[in-house]
Amino acid sequence: xxxxxxxxxxxxxxxxxxxxxxxxxxxxxxxxxxxxxxxxxxxxxxxxxxxxxxxxxxxxxxxxxxxxxxxxxxxxxxxxxxxxxxxxxxxxxxxxxxxxxxxxxxxxxxxxxxxxxxxxxxxxxxxxxxxxxxxxxxxxxxxxxxxxxxxxxxxxxxxxxxxxxxxxxxxxxxxxxxxxxxxxxxxxxxxxxxx
Numbered sequence: 001x002x003x004x005x006x007x008x009x010x011x012x013x014x015x016x017x018x019x020x021x022x023x024x025x026x027x028x029x030x031x032x033x034x035x036x037x038x039x040x041x042x043x044x045x046x047x048x049x050x051x052x053x054x055x056x057x058x059x060x061x062x063x064x065x066x067x068x069x070x071x072x073x074x075x076x077x078x079x080x081x082x083x084x085x086x087x088x089x090x091x092x093x094x095x096x097x098x099x100x101x102x103x104x105x106x107x108x109x110x111x112x113x114x115x116x117x118x119x120x121x122x123x124x125x126x127x128x129x130x131x132x133x134x135x136x137x138x139x140x141x142x143x144x145x146x147x148x149x150x151x152x153x154x155x156x157x158x159x160x161x162x163x164x165x166x167x168x169x170x171x172x173x174x175x176x177x178x179x180x181x182x183x184x185x186x187x188x189x190x191x192x193x194x195x
Contacts, residue, residue, distance in 0.1 A: 012133050019126040020074060026123035027066040030116045031058040073127075077134035082127055089127075093120055138174075145172045149182055158190050 072081040097117075139146065148168050155161045165183045169176055 019130040022123040022126040027062045031062045033112045077137040079134050082131040
């Protein structure tokens, strides 16, 4: 499949679909499963009075969150939102896990939480894979950057390498991490040749 300036392999198309299924499960199934445990929880804590409000709020929040992540991570191959998900989702999951030990929950709540945790881990792994693919797509969509990076790899002197690296960073700041990685590899290679 060719999209704009880059190609996506069949394996990548399949992987993107798996991410979409994991995201639908994470943002659709998990809240619905969690809703089933709310009536017992609300009887114990008096936090909620009506399951329909809970269901509406959970569904609305999940739909909005799903749309934002789908739009920014799947439809437009971005990495910033996926990166923030990869940073903040484990913190959220840890806080939820800590609450598990503080609340008097029945066996159904524990089963629901194990299912939710499994779906969350699956989704998290898929987000890591999608972020890698999106980064590759972003790199492929800038052939001039790839040519500059290839030139950096072919240099034979340390001075010229430094000059081209700083020029590359000024021109393509969004790819600084990739450029720095290639720069360090080439610098190490040139250092070994010098000895």
